[in-house]
Amino acid sequence: MFKKVLIAEDHETINYSIQKTLEELEIPHDSRNYVYYCDDAIKRLKKALAEGKPYELLITDLSFEDDIPGQQITTGQELIATARAIQPDLKILIFSIENRASVAQSLFKELKIDAFVPKARRDAQDLKLAVETVYNGKKHVSVNLKKDLEQQHHEFNEFDIEVVSLLSQGVLQKDVPIYLQQKNIKPSGLSSVEKRLSIIKTKLNIFSNEQLIAYCKDKKII
Amino acid sequence: MFKKVLIAEDHETINYSIQKTLEELEIPHDSRNYVYYCDDAIKRLKKALAEGKPYELLITDLSFEDDIPGQQITTGQELIATARAIQPDLKILIFSIENRASVAQSLFKELKIDAFVPKARRDAQDLKLAVETVYNGKKHVSVNLKKDLEQQHHEFNEFDIEVVSLLSQGVLQKDVPIYLQQKNIKPSGLSSVEKRLSIIKTKLNIFSNEQLIAYCKDKKII
DNA sequence: TAGCTCTTTACGGTTTCCCGTAAAATGATG
DNA sequence: CATCATTTTACGGGAAACCGTAAAGAGCTA
Numbered sequence: 001m002f003k004k005v006l007i008a009e010d011h012e013t014i015n016y017s018i019q020k021t022l023e024e025l026e027i028p029h030d031s032r033n034y035v036y037y038c039d040d041a042i043k044r045l046k047k048a049l050a051e052g053k054p055y056e057l058l059i060t061d062l063s064f065e066d067d068i069p070g071q072q073i074t075t076g077q078e079l080i081a082t083a084r085a086i087q088p089d090l091k092i093l094i095f096s097i098e099n100r101a102s103v104a105q106s107l108f109k110e111l112k113i114d115a116f117v118p119k120a121r122r123d124a125q126d127l128k129l130a131v132e133t134v135y136n137g138k139k140h141v142s143v144n145l146k147k148d149l150e151q152q153h154h155e156f157n158e159f160d161i162e163v164v165s166l167l168s169q170g171v172l173q174k175d176v177p178i179y180l181q182q183k184n185i186k187p188s189g190l191s192s193v194e195k196r197l198s199i200i201k202t203k204l205n206i207f208s209n210e211q212l213i214a215y216c217k218d219k220k221i222i
Numbered sequence: 223m224f225k226k227v228l229i230a231e232d233h234e235t236i237n238y239s240i241q242k243t244l245e246e247l248e249i250p251h252d253s254r255n256y257v258y259y260c261d262d263a264i265k266r267l268k269k270a271l272a273e274g275k276p277y278e279l280l281i282t283d284l285s286f287e288d289d290i291p292g293q294q295i296t297t298g299q300e301l302i303a304t305a306r307a308i309q310p311d312l313k314i315l316i317f318s319i320e321n322r323a324s325v326a327q328s329l330f331k332e333l334k335i336d337a338f339v340p341k342a343r344r345d346a347q348d349l350k351l352a353v354e355t356v357y358n359g360k361k362h363v364s365v366n367l368k369k370d371l372e373q374q375h376h377e378f379n380e381f382d383i384e385v386v387s388l389l390s391q392g393v394l395q396k397d398v399p400i401y402l403q404q405k406n407i408k409p410s411g412l413s414s415v416e417k418r419l420s421i422i423k424t425k426l427n428i429f430s431n432e433q434l435i436a437y438c439k440d441k442k443i444i
Numbered sequence: 445t446a447g448c449t450c451t452t453t454a455c456g457g458t459t460t461c462c463c464g465t466a467a468a469a470t471g472a473t474g
Numbered sequence: 475c476a477t478c479a480t481t482t483t484a485c486g487g488g489a490a491a492c493c494g495t496a497a498a499g500a501g502c503t504a
Contacts (some may be wrong), residue, residue, distance in 0.1 A: 017238045449503105
């Protein structure tokens, strides 16, 4: 079993629970470290690597409260990306309230994570199994993930997100080009914005900008 | 200290954590009961009351997975309302991921809860203190709640929510009256819809329907 | 550079939204 | 029932969104 594990999770109670689960896996207490801030996690990873005793597994949440200003890293996604840059062979397990298969899938693809366990019923067993599976060199995709089987799908690119985001902030569609130019985003014509929105809505079977914003909020695209 | 406590929380790991916290409060193990479904909570409450040994405190989450169909009650809000109907003197503590003061406040007002503890950093201590405070007959409002201090505010009534909800579902503004009539909602004219939306947007300093939908999604109004 | 394709932008007509005004309906009061 | 106040609806003009078409531009190949 793993000899050195780092847990990044800002919720104290959940931290307790992970401890308890790891105890059951007989990972000794002094080989586990718990941090409440992403920045601390990175410090630990660097230090351990420098000392020649790198961590083997990182268990992390996705969202962290930013209750103390001035933190470099404030999300699990950034933490994972940074951790991977420092130590490419590190195994990474996400333990999060997020439970949609589509979201998990994109994390496997984009961040090359090794396991995704949603906080849910029976999540302790789930977590235990996940750690074991990852230890055996395999990926673990939890069975508790909700498969949102929308046949229609659209992959939002940077441009799409920018436009939708501007709309959600109250920028009128006709004024979007102005903001796009300010940000030096390549197609900035109003026609391009209109066409793109039209394509997205058609693909997703969406009838209005309002519904599109609701969709993007639900999917955490914005 | 409390002699009989019921915990309704579908996340196994968090259930563990609450156990640990209650242990520290020296609430004996055999006087605590843990359930994973709202319906089970109600059954327990009724049974205990019938046996003349009613629960004194209910600790519950707000959101529950509906992984098993056919449950009567699926949210913490419903659970609390039902519990209060059965046993008015029951103390109720919400332990939830929700951390906005405005949301907590409305729960105190509408459901007459006794304590609200958000899952956050130091939530174990927070929970402990909350239980003690409630035991002493007082209300506990966690310090960890985020005060969303928007000077502008608008109280969304049933009509507002219906309209915004329809828009978010892709109904064109001009067609909203049709749906309102179908639901026998009182003002159904297009002008009324327009006027109401205009008032809301002015109050909230919002410039477009898109931004309004984003706002409502963020505030969990829809 | 000519020729081709693909992307981006410009333009115009139709629909929808927005907002002010006024008429109609509703309701309370004496 | 008459009067007044409030709510709801109707209407109309200007702004914005929508959508198709076509022109302009960018990139590639020969």
